[in-house]
Amino acid sequence: MMLTLVSLCAKEVVSDHSSSPGWLKWVPRELYRPLLEAAFASCRPLAVGELVQRWPERTLRVGGRRKRGQTAPNRLSIQALLLAVVRGLSDQRCSLQILDLCGLQGDEGGMGDPMGGWSLTVALCTMVVQARAGAQRSQRKEGEWERKRFSALERDRDVKRERGQRKGEQELNGDETSTDREKTGSSGPVGEEELIKGVRRRMETEKKRETTVTGSGGGKIESEEKDAASDVLVHVRADLFVNARSWERVRAALSTSGPLKLQCRYLRVEExxxxxxxxxxxxxxxxxxxxxxxxxxxxxVAGLAELLPQLSTFPALNSLRLHYCNLDFRRDHLGQEEALRDLSQGLAHLQELQRLSLTALRLPGQLRVLLSSLPQPLDILELPYLSLSPADLAYLSCSHHASTLQQLDLSENRLDENTLPSIRRLLSQASGNLQHLSLSGCGLTDGLLGLLLPSLGGCWALKSLALALNPLSMTGLMDLVRMAVRMPSLRQLLYPNPLEDYQPGLPDLPSSAQLLDWPLDEATDINTTSSQLNRVLMDSGRSDLFLTCDLLNYDKDLVD
Structure with missing residues (x-):
């Protein structure tokens, strides 16, 4: 990654924290962003904290899609950022109003100690709750100051009343001049006016505090929401990851009104x-x-049908992903037909849905019921481990979704001669838009792949193709690569290890699970396979096509 002159200078500036008092007060606002990026890249949490606490702009975005080779900010830097946001609430040099952390989370345990989704969610919720507690402490101090001021006014009023009584006695005795009487008369009303102002200010403070505390009650919702919104100083946007261990903390943070307001872009829940x-x-x-x-x-099925009406109340919801959620449809179970009908009706109300991912839900033969109810065609459809039937694939190839699909995942759905015509028709319909395709673990042999290659080659927009864990020989694999180099848009190919690379003993048609667990033959040089495939790339001049058999580290998003 090429660094600009500004980036190189920013990296040098943030490298020495002892010099920060000298340059921080003079740096123009245009350089805050490159300095912060350099502090993240160099793992300088102290510099991150000082920059964020004085952030001169209304919005701060950290995260999003990273370029190849670019790592996420490490854990210490993110923690320093969150602490600085809280400190910046009382720093008049900070102009921050919107903190956008969407896409910031990295992989737990990855290189550079990034903060994963669960850890980031817990840290954000803790920050929101702590900011609320700090605001309450400030309110208590303000209330204590008002009480002290009120007591001082009362004492001053008592003193003036006592002086007035004494001067009245002196008047009766003829010892007071006209000038003293004017001063006495003018001092009394002023003390009363200040006292009334102090009482009013104290009543307003108490009323505002009561409104904030009771903001989660049932009555007067609109006025309470306006009061809560007026107290918000920074809106925090993030992707939240919630499970049984963090649920209570997330619930407390979302229901807390205070200077920080937590908003969610993508919600991931587990267990x-x-x-x-x-x-x-x-x-x-x-x-x-x-x-x-x-x-x-x-x-x-019944639980999801109960959840869908609530999801329809979110007007911008465009992605629904369900993985291993125990959706098992069996006709012999009482009430399943009605529950599936409710499920279809619930999906029909998701007006903006563009992505639907269903993993291992065991709904064979029901794809038409689910997809036909969607109000608009999907862009992304992921159906791995779904035990799709020939009727499911036949419907999908003729559905209104086929021509609009940009991503399609049919991994671990067994394909054979009966389903191959539907797959070919589906690829023909999607050829103009399809960018990412996964047919890993579908039982594709050399013969089946040979019949499918013309349809794959016709997908001229395809950027990534995954065919791992299919029982291909070296001959079939070479045919695949020769087809891939003729696809100008293709950037990544995940290919399976050829059967010749495995130890003896595999069945004639091994399953994907057997190919995953069966050991490779140590006597066979694995680099020989890679060398032969790379030779095909070199002969075709396709240096931009990346070939890999590493299933665990394959990432289709790197090509975008």
Whole structure:
């Protein structure tokens, strides 16, 4: 990655923290961004904190999609950023009003000690709660100051009243001059006026505090929301990752009114009940949520049907992902037909849905019921481990979604001679828009792949193709690569290890699980396969095409 002169200078400036008092007060606002990026890249949390605490702009965005080779900010830098946001609430040099951390989270345990989604969510919620506690302490100090001022006014009034009484006695005795009488007369009303102002200020402070404390009650919702909004100094946008361990903390942060307001773009939940998910959704702002990802939660068909009406209240929701949620449809179970009908009706109300991901939901033969109810065609459809039937694939190839798909994942759905015509028709319909395709673990042999290659080659917009864990020989693999180099838009190919690279003993048609677990033959030089494939690339002049068999580190998003 080429560094600009500004980036190089910023990196040098933030490298020495002892010099920060000298340059920080003179740096123009235009250089805050490159300095902050340099502080993140160089892992300088102290510099991150000082820059964020004085942030001169209204908005600060940290995160988003990173370029190849660019790592996420490390844990210490993110913690310094969050602490600086809280300190900046009382720093008049800070102009921050919107903190956007969407896409900031990295992979837990990755290179450089990044902060994962769960850790970042917990840290954000802690920051929101602590900011609220700090605001309450400030309010208590302000209230204590008002009480002291009120007591001082009362004492002053008593003193003046006592002096007035003494002077009145002197008047009766004829010892007071006219000048003294004028002074006495003017001092009394002034003390009363100041006392009334102090009482009014104290009453207003108490009323505002009571409104803030009771803001979560049932009555007068509109006025309470306006009062809560007026107290917000910084809106924090982020992607939240919630599970059973962090649910209470997230709920407390979302229901807290204070100087920091937490908003969610994408919500990922794991291993929590339908009722807990509904509680979280009730606490989220309606216009901020773009997607929800539910994993390892026993929703069931009935639970998901219960959840969908609430999801339809989020007008911008465009992504719904359900992974291992125990959606098992069986006709012999009482009430399943009705629950599936409710599920279809619920999906029909998701007006903006563009992405639907269903993993291991065991709904064979029901794809038409689910997808036909969607009001608009999908851009992204992921159906791995779904045990799709020939009828499902036949419907998909003729559906209104086929021509608009940009990403399609049919991994771990067994393909054979009966389903191959539907797949070819589907690829023909999607050829103009399809950019990412995964057919990993679909049981594609040399013969099936040979019949499919013309349709794959016709997908002229395809950028990434995943065909891992398919039982291909070296001959079939070479045919695949020769086809790939003739696709000008293709940038990544995830290919399977050829059968010749495995130890003896594999069955004639091994499954994807067997290919994943079966050891490779140590006597075979794995680099030989890679060398042969790279030779095809060199002969075709395709240095821009990346070939890999590393299933665990494959990332299709790197080509965008």
């Amino acid at each position: 929590i009940s339908v009722s807990s998910i509904r509680t979280l959704l009730d606490l989220l702002p309606r216009r901020g949520l773009l997607g929800i990802d539910v994993r390892y939660s026993s929703l069931g």
